Amino acid sequence: MGIPGYERRRAEIVHQTELLVSSLTDADLGIQVPSIPDWTLNQLLRHLGHAHRWADTMLRERLPEIDFSRNEAQRVSSYVGETPSVLVPWLREGAASLAEVLGEVDPEEMIAPVDGFPGPRVWSRRMTHETVIHRWDALNALGLPFTLDPEIAQDTLREWTGLALPYAFQRWPAETAPLAGTGTVHLHATDVEAEFVIDFSGQAPVVREGHEKASVAVRGPVVDVLLTVYRRRPVEGLEVFGDRELLDLVLDRVRF
Template sequence: MEIEYFLETLDREGRLLAAAAEEAGVDAKVATCPGWQVRDLVRHTGMVHRWATAFVAEGYTSYHPDGGLPDLDGDELMDWFRQGHRRLVDTLTGASPDVECWSFLPAPSPLAFWARRQAHETTVHRVDAESALGGEPTPVVADFAVDGIDELLRGFHARSRSKVRVEEPRVLRVRATDTGAVWTVRLSTQPPVSGRDEGGDADCELAGPAARIYLALWNRMPFPGATGDASLAALWREKSGITWS
C-alpha cells in the first residue's frame, strides 16, 4: 500500500474517532478496552499521535519518550486531540520521502513506517471509540485489514517482546476468507515466525472476513471462526496483547 493511502486512512479514522468520542461523552465506558472510559482512550491516542509526530518533525534517530498524558477533560480534551491528530497528518504529508528518523518495525522507509503504523493505531482506537456507542463499528476496508494483520503477525509478533509462545512446536493458521490471504504462524519457545502461505497442516485455524480477523487478532472482538485446537486461540487471547511501555 502507498503512503498516500495510509495518510488518507489516518486522516479519516482520526476524525471518526473524535466524532464517536464526542457523541459517546468522555465518561462513557469503552467496551473493547475494559477499565477505560472514553477520556482514557482519547488521552492515550492523542499522546501517541504527538509522540509519532515528534520523530518525523524533529528527526529523532533513536527512541524518544512520549510526553505523557494531558490533564485535560471534556471539550478541552477533544480540542487537544483534534489539534494533535491534524498536526500528525500534516507532518507526515509534508515530510520528505527520505526523512531519517527512528522506527521500530521493518518498512521501506521511516515515513512509510509511521504512516502505516499510525493509520492502524488510529483505526483500532476508532473502533474502541465507537464501541462506547454500542452497535457495529464502521467497517474496516478488507485490503487495509489484510495489511494490518500482516503488520501484527510479521511485525509486532516477530519481535522478541512477543509472549505468544508454546513449549512444543505448534502451527496456527490465519485465513481471510473474503480476500484469500493466508498466514501460517509457527509457534515455539521463541517469537512466532509468520509467513504468507498455507505452510502445510495447522493445529488450529482462525478464519473469517479480513476486517473481523484483524479486529479479533487485536482482541477487539471474538474470532469469527476457529477450528482445531482451541487452546491456541485461547493462547492468542491471553498472550498477544500489545501494551504501551
C-alpha cells in the same frame, strides 16, 4: 487487493480520526471502555491524540532514534471530565499535523527508525492502525456500529503479524514462552486475499503469507479476524479447525 501505500496511509490517519470524532457528538466521555477497562473514553481519546503527537514530534525533529521519554500516550490518568468540544478539535489538529509532517519528510529517511526500517514509513502505518483499533474501542464503548474498508482491514491484520506479534515476544518473554515449540496458526480472511501462517515451532514466531495446512486454522471476515487477534472480540462466530487449545493460548498470551 494490495498493501496501502504511504500516501494512502497519510490520508487514512486523518480519515480514521474524522470517523472517530464524528461519533462523539454529545457523547459521555466519562464512560468506561470495555476493551480497556482501566480507561474512560476521555482517557482513550487522550491516549490516541498523544500517540499521534509523539510520532509527529520525532519526525519533525528528525530524531535518529525513538525517544520513548516523549511518549505521553500511557500517562492519561489525570484526564477527567472533558467534553467533545475540547477533545474533537484537539484530535483533528494532531492527526492533521502528523499527516502534514509525513508529507514533508522522505519516506525512506532513517528518522526514529523501527527495527532498522525507515521511521516515516513505519509510523505512517503504525498510526493508521493505532487509530483504527482505538476507533473500534470508542465505538464499541458507545454501542455504535463499526465498519472498515477491506484494504485497510487486511493491512491492519498484516501489521499485527509483522509488528504486534514479535513485539509481544520481545516485551513479555515470560508470558509468550509457552508458545515456543508448539505449532502453527493459520489466519484466513474469507472476504479479501489475506492469509497468514504463524509458525511457533522455534523460540520466536515466523510468519508466512499464503495458504498451507496448520495446527489450527481460523476463518472469517477480515475485520472479525483482526479484532479477534487484537483481543477485541471472542473467537466464537469464526470457523476454527484443528487445535483450539493452541489458538486459545495464542489469544491469551499475545497482547499489544
